[in-house]
Amino acid sequence: MLKLLKYELKSNKKLLILGAVMFFIFVLMRIALTGDVFGRANGFNLIISTVFFGGLPIVGLVLYFLYATYKIMWSEFSRHEGRVAFTTPISGFVFISSKLLAVLVFAAISFVIQLVLVQNIMFTALTPSYSILSPIRLISQILEQMTGSFKHILILFISALFTKTMGANVRFKKSLAFLIFIALHIVHDLFARVLLIFIDAVTSFPLFNWTFQAGPIQLQNLTEAGMYFAYLVGIILILAMTFLSGVLIDKKLNL
Amino acid sequence: MDNIVTIRQLQKNFGSTNALNSINLNLEKGKVYGLLGPNASGKTTLLKILAGLISNYSGEILIDGHKPSTKTKSIVAYLPDRSDLYSWMTVRETIEYYHDFFEDFDVQKARETMQFMDLTDNDVVEKLSKGMKARLKLALTLARDAKLYLLDEPFDGIDIKTREKLIETIINSQRDESCMLISTHHVNYVEYLLEDLVFLSKGHILLKKNVEQLKEENNKSIVEMYMEVFANA
Numbered sequence: 001m002l003k004l005l006k007y008e009l010k011s012n013k014k015l016l017i018l019g020a021v022m023f024f025i026f027v028l029m030r031i032a033l034t035g036d037v038f039g040r041a042n043g044f045n046l047i048i049s050t051v052f053f054g055g056l057p058i059v060g061l062v063l064y065f066l067y068a069t070y071k072i073m074w075s076e077f078s079r080h081e082g083r084v085a086f087t088t089p090i091s092g093f094v095f096i097s098s099k100l101l102a103v104l105v106f107a108a109i110s111f112v113i114q115l116v117l118v119q120n121i122m123f124t125a126l127t128p129s130y131s132i133l134s135p136i137r138l139i140s141q142i143l144e145q146m147t148g149s150f151k152h153i154l155i156l157f158i159s160a161l162f163t164k165t166m167g168a169n170v171r172f173k174k175s176l177a178f179l180i181f182i183a184l185h186i187v188h189d190l191f192a193r194v195l196l197i198f199i200d201a202v203t204s205f206p207l208f209n210w211t212f213q214a215g216p217i218q219l220q221n222l223t224e225a226g227m228y229f230a231y232l233v234g235i236i237l238i239l240a241m242t243f244l245s246g247v248l249i250d251k252k253l254n255l
Numbered sequence: 256m257d258n259i260v261t262i263r264q265l266q267k268n269f270g271s272t273n274a275l276n277s278i279n280l281n282l283e284k285g286k287v288y289g290l291l292g293p294n295a296s297g298k299t300t301l302l303k304i305l306a307g308l309i310s311n312y313s314g315e316i317l318i319d320g321h322k323p324s325t326k327t328k329s330i331v332a333y334l335p336d337r338s339d340l341y342s343w344m345t346v347r348e349t350i351e352y353y354h355d356f357f358e359d360f361d362v363q364k365a366r367e368t369m370q371f372m373d374l375t376d377n378d379v380v381e382k383l384s385k386g387m388k389a390r391l392k393l394a395l396t397l398a399r400d401a402k403l404y405l406l407d408e409p410f411d412g413i414d415i416k417t418r419e420k421l422i423e424t425i426i427n428s429q430r431d432e433s434c435m436l437i438s439t440h441h442v443n444y445v446e447y448l449l450e451d452l453v454f455l456s457k458g459h460i461l462l463k464k465n466v467e468q469l470k471e472e473n474n475k476s477i478v479e480m481y482m483e484v485f486a487n488a
Contacts (some may be wrong), residue, residue: 003355010348011341070437083339087306088356089329168311250325254311255301 004090004098008072009105011082015068019109022064026057058114065110065149073157074101077164083255092249094241096157100150107149110143140227147234154241155184159207161248168254188237195233257284259403259434260305265314267300267458274300275456278314284402285431289445289466289477290438292455293485298438301338301455302405305436306333307322319402329358332401336408336438338388342381346374346391353395356454365398372420386413393421397428404428418444446477454484 009016076082085095159181167173260282267275275297282288290298303309304316307323319325340349346369353360369375372390383391393409404426410418425448429435439445452469454462461484466477473480 007341011343061359076311080335080337082341083308083335084352085339087328087331087333087339089325090356091325165311169268171270248474250310252311253308253309 001094001097001101002147004085005101008098008102011075011087012068012071012102012106013089015064015071015106016109019064019106019113022061023109023113061110061114065106068106069103069153072099072106073153074160076159077255086249086253086255092253093243093246095249096245100238100242103150103153104146107146111145119238143231147231147238150238151188151234151241154238154245155182155188156242158245158248159184161245165248165252165254191237192230192233195229258282259284259319260436263315263316265298265301265304265312265316267304267309267312273458275304275312277482278458278460280453280460280463281438282403282434284434285436285452287425287429287437287448288339289442289449290436290455291442291452293440295457296455297458298455299407301335302407302436302438305403306331306335306405308333320479327355329404332357332396332399332404334392334396334404334406334409338380338392340380340388340392340395343378344380345376346370346378346380347376349380352386353398357399357461359400361398361400365394368394368398368424371424372417388418389413390421393424397424400433402433404433406435406437408439408441409437410439410441422448426460441463443480449477452477454481456485 076085159177162177162180163173167176170176260280262278264281265278265280266273275309278297278301290301292298300309304312305318307324307325308416310323316323319330321327333339341352344352350362350365353365354362368389372394372418373392374387374394378387380388380391389409389411393406396404396406409421409425413421422444425435425437437445437448449466451463451465452459468477469480470476475483
């Protein structure tokens with residue numbers, strides 16, 4: 001798996017360099033802000049500060065992460081380049097796991113920059129009393145974002161994989177893949193709600209208030225036990241979906 | 256002789272199109288087979304199934320006694336009709352890649368073949384010409400000590416000089432314990448390479464015979480036989 005990860009990272013070295021450049025820029029911004037170069041924001045400056053120190057970098061980081069994820073997860077499926085990987089004696093589970101590890105590297109870059117630097121820059125600019133996130137709060141935010149992102153990535157990946165496996169020869173396969181994507185999201189959402197209510201982990205939560213995001217797995221809705229349980233369920237779901245992706249590649253590939 | 260590949264009632268459909276229809280075929284160790292047929296006859300589909308790139312089919316396939324799987328990929332060396340290498344890699348990195356993932360890969364043999372084919376370590380895959388990519392892919396594929404070699408259109412779009420080098424490399428690589436299946440519609444290039452022929456048309460096997468036997472019985476060259484067989488197919 002580590003060998004595959006090595007090639008995934010080599011494949012995406014330009015994106016890694018871009019991530020490092022962004023990190024450097026945000027560090028410089030942070031230093032400049034600490035030195036009170038920008039001053040404290042109010043009125044019109046408040047809007048400018050919010051956009052430049054918070055909004056734009058966060059949008060940029062989200063786009064960066066989405067593009068890196070798409071490139072890592074789907075490149076061998078969308079074109080001929082790299083399909084040599086499917087002729088190697090590597091199981092589908094190992095193949096997908098190495099890709100998820102590569103995504104994890106990019107997630108770490110994006111989330112660390114976002115949580116440690118950008119949010120701090122923005123909040124420091126907006127609220128003079130704002131202090132750096134506590135380590136526990138930081139870890140739980142990263143865990144929450146990681147498990148959430150990985151579940152969404154895998155749901156999207158499995159839906160797309162349908163077009164290259166069981167649904168490769170089906171008419172309207174892309175429309176069907178989209179329906180599978182919606183169905184998996186609904187099942188995932190229901191599963192999370194029922195499980196969390198079953199273990200009495202929700203402090204206040206409207207059960208049938210549908211949102212696209214998995215509502216209950218948000219820290220403010222959960223007790224502490226519920227929060228850890230949600231992480232555990234998230235990790236189990238990620239493993240299950242990785243296993244399912246591997247089985248589809250091993251048993252139903254149609255390139 | 257031992258069979259390295261056994262295929263029984265193989266069927267593969269792409270939607271309503273019948274790509275392979277009730278294919279029954281045995282391939283023996285120590286032989287070079289020619290899989291001949293016009294475009295869209297099912298050659299590439301058959302090779303992809305044997306290489307493990309298509310797992311969605313009906314019928315039974317055994318490669319060295321095993322169904323196509325991760326296990327059989329370790330004994331099957333596949334050369335696709337289009338380059339499937341990572342374009343960012345250098346020639347040296349493609350050798351490292353094969354060395355990392357195929358236990359039967361012989362680095363020394365790959366280096367010798369690449370030298371013979373005028374490929375240099377620092378060449379980047381995406382900057383290689385079509386002919387050079389074909390040389391690289393063939394050098395990598397044949398540097399494996401595989402039990403089954405699957406070569407899909409190895410001579411497409413390459414010049415005479417390169418073709419001669421490729422043929423020489425293929426001849427040098429053939430061993431008694433391995434089997435080679437070469438798919439092509441350039442019959443004249445491979446005529447003297449092949450021992451057995453499989454004529455495929457519209458997903459059906461029209462003919463499977465020994466080359467010498469075929470020539471003796473019909474008193475015709477393989478090219479003439481090809482024209483005759485596919486004239487009515």
